[in-house]
Amino acid sequence: MEKTINVYxxxxxxxxxxxxxxxxxxxxxxxxxFHGESFPFIRTEEDARAARRRILTQSLDSxxxxxxxxxxxxxxxxxxxxxIHFLNVCEGFLLRLEYLLEARALRLPGSSRQHDDMIMAKRxxxxxFSIAHxxxxxxxxxxxxxxxxxxxxxxxxxxxxxxxxxxxxxxTANYPLVEEDLQRRRLPPExxxxxxxxxxxxxxxxxxxxxxxxxxxxxxxxxxxxCAEELEQARELCQLHKIPVIISSGxxxxxxxxxxxxxLGLKAAITF
Amino acid sequence: MEKTINVYxxxxxxxxxxxxxxxxxxxxxxxxxFHGESFPFIRTEEDARAARRRILTQSLDSxxxxxxxxxxxxxxxxxxxxxIHFLNVCEGFLLRLEYLLEARALRLPGSSRQHDDMIMAKRxxxxxFSIAHxxxxxxxxxxxxxxxxxxxxxxxxxxxxxxxxxxxxxxTANYPLVEEDLQRRRLPPExxxxxxxxxxxxxxxxxxxxxxxxxxxxxxxxxxxxCAEELEQARELCQLHKIPVIISSGxxxxxxxxxxxxxLGLKAAITF
Numbered sequence: 001m002e003k004t005i006n007v008y009x010x011x012x013x014x015x016x017x018x019x020x021x022x023x024x025x026x027x028x029x030x031x032x033x034f035h036g037e038s039f040p041f042i043r044t045e046e047d048a049r050a051a052r053r054r055i056l057t058q059s060l061d062s063x064x065x066x067x068x069x070x071x072x073x074x075x076x077x078x079x080x081x082x083x084i085h086f087l088n089v090c091e092g093f094l095l096r097l098e099y100l101l102e103a104r105a106l107r108l109p110g111s112s113r114q115h116d117d118m119i120m121a122k123r124x125x126x127x128x129f130s131i132a133h134x135x136x137x138x139x140x141x142x143x144x145x146x147x148x149x150x151x152x153x154x155x156x157x158x159x160x161x162x163x164x165x166x167x168x169x170x171x172t173a174n175y176p177l178v179e180e181d182l183q184r185r186r187l188p189p190e191x192x193x194x195x196x197x198x199x200x201x202x203x204x205x206x207x208x209x210x211x212x213x214x215x216x217x218x219x220x221x222x223x224x225x226x227c228a229e230e231l232e233q234a235r236e237l238c239q240l241h242k243i244p245v246i247i248s249s250g251x252x253x254x255x256x257x258x259x260x261x262x263x264l265g266l267k268a269a270i271t272f
Numbered sequence: 273m274e275k276t277i278n279v280y281x282x283x284x285x286x287x288x289x290x291x292x293x294x295x296x297x298x299x300x301x302x303x304x305x306f307h308g309e310s311f312p313f314i315r316t317e318e319d320a321r322a323a324r325r326r327i328l329t330q331s332l333d334s335x336x337x338x339x340x341x342x343x344x345x346x347x348x349x350x351x352x353x354x355x356i357h358f359l360n361v362c363e364g365f366l367l368r369l370e371y372l373l374e375a376r377a378l379r380l381p382g383s384s385r386q387h388d389d390m391i392m393a394k395r396x397x398x399x400x401f402s403i404a405h406x407x408x409x410x411x412x413x414x415x416x417x418x419x420x421x422x423x424x425x426x427x428x429x430x431x432x433x434x435x436x437x438x439x440x441x442x443x444t445a446n447y448p449l450v451e452e453d454l455q456r457r458r459l460p461p462e463x464x465x466x467x468x469x470x471x472x473x474x475x476x477x478x479x480x481x482x483x484x485x486x487x488x489x490x491x492x493x494x495x496x497x498x499c500a501e502e503l504e505q506a507r508e509l510c511q512l513h514k515i516p517v518i519i520s521s522g523x524x525x526x527x528x529x530x531x532x533x534x535x536l537g538l539k540a541a542i543t544f
Contacts, residue, residue, distance in 0.1 A: 014530040028377035085372050105300035127431050159399050258286040
């Protein structure tokens with residue numbers, strides 16, 4: 001039977017970075033099964049020892065891998081022992097940066113996510129805006145939007161809008177292309193006049209069919225032929241209005257969102 | 273005058289990981305000003321050369337820093353030249369993992385964010401749920417929630433709920449503690465009976481005052497004394513019902529969300 005390798009992400013803060021890096025690296029080894037767990041907020045030797053005990057108890061069969069974004073040397077030392085494959089995510093880069101910047105690194109946890117009132121306000125406003133402008137609501141405010149996503153019903157506009165708001169601080173509205181838009185090849189004036197910030201999301205007819213069947217099983221709306229037809233009409237409509245179309249099928253929310261911002265030549269309102 | 277150092281994040285995919293790592297590292301050097309820019313989707317030598325040209329044109333004054341999560345050696349080579357401080361985020365770790373896992377890494381871009389239907393469905397459902405259960409709506413569905421956040425009005429429940437849904441796939445409802453709840457020290461039965469998955473968000477009276485003033489300037493609701501009183505009443509209510517209270521002031525959305533999941537002993541529905 002295939003062996004599972006335990007992987008742990010330890011951090012003085014959320015552990016999000018350790019996990020994201022670990023996941024990206026381990027995904028390059030698709031033949032191996034990994035089991036991952038995070039230990040955030042490792043701040044004291046007691047925290048570190050408790051985490052180490054849990055890690056070793058769970059890993060009697062094979063040596064676990066630990067990715068660490070902890071900055072404090074004496075906390076890392078607790079994990080950096082022969083029973084553990086210890087990977088220090090930051091230390092090597094920090095040494096290199098100290099050398100090339102001719103400066104000393106603080107080595108304090110969580111500095112990159114330190115509270116910044118302006119960033120916080122942008123994210124909160126963008127999230128509120130996107131919730132209030134989901135699914136074609138409040139078109140009157142579209143001039144205020146950083147980005148407007150259009151697409152047929154159930155093409156995946158909402159998750160991308162919410163992601164753009166939460167992670168990039170962009171006020172994103174989304175507008176569903178309804179039958180009338182598709183057949184008359186028209187778009188609301190609020191969309192048209194903000195065209196430079198409009199992108200369309202498309203997907204495969206099969207995926208759309210699956211999503212629609214989940215909601216309205218057996219309906220005409222969910223039929224594969226209806227899906228294919230609407231997607232084709234939407235494609236023509238976008239071509240007519242010179243709106244870029246981004247395909248979301250086979251892509252994660254992150255990829256679709258990044259592709260849209262890239263394609264429109266926009267910049268994230270915040271990067272953090 | 274202080275010099276700004278240009279920093280670039282290049283990636284075969286979204287560039288999110290390169291940027292997050294770079295930001296975390298550079299935040300350890302608070303005395304230096306950095307200007308960051310991402311070049312996602314570097315897939316061909318042409319993409320790489322175009323990015324390199326832009327980087328060098330923008331960095332005539334000082335040698336730029338490039339963080340790369342590109343996996344393809346010949347693309348990295350285009351950036352790894354004397355004009356650039358080149359930091360390869362993945363290569364060192366991949367070599368170490370190849371050795372300890374006794375396996376060969378694929379070195380394909382974006383594998384960690386490769387489309388996974390199950391993860392996608394969990395995220396989409398969680399986002400839809402959180403939007404439909406924002407601000408005390410649809411209490412009848414609370415038994416279905418993975419997590420329920422409570423707190424006084426404007427304490428920051430919505431952004432944390434949306435983050436938990438988007439990034440951790442957790443169906444998160446949020447419920448505002450209204451005057452009646454606070455004065456009678458009561459909670460709706462839908463909250464009470466799911467207590468193991470309920471956390472409260474609190475903040476400082478000053479922050480709450482600022483947020484409320486933004487919305488209803490000069491109102492009794494926004495007054496500092498009202499804010500302090502409501503926060504104290506909420507604290508007592510939570511103590512009575514044994515609900516953990518997480519302080520959001522001075523914390524990023526990520527930190528608050530991670531702290532809540534950690535405190536309740538829950539696991540993210542997805543980790544990716």
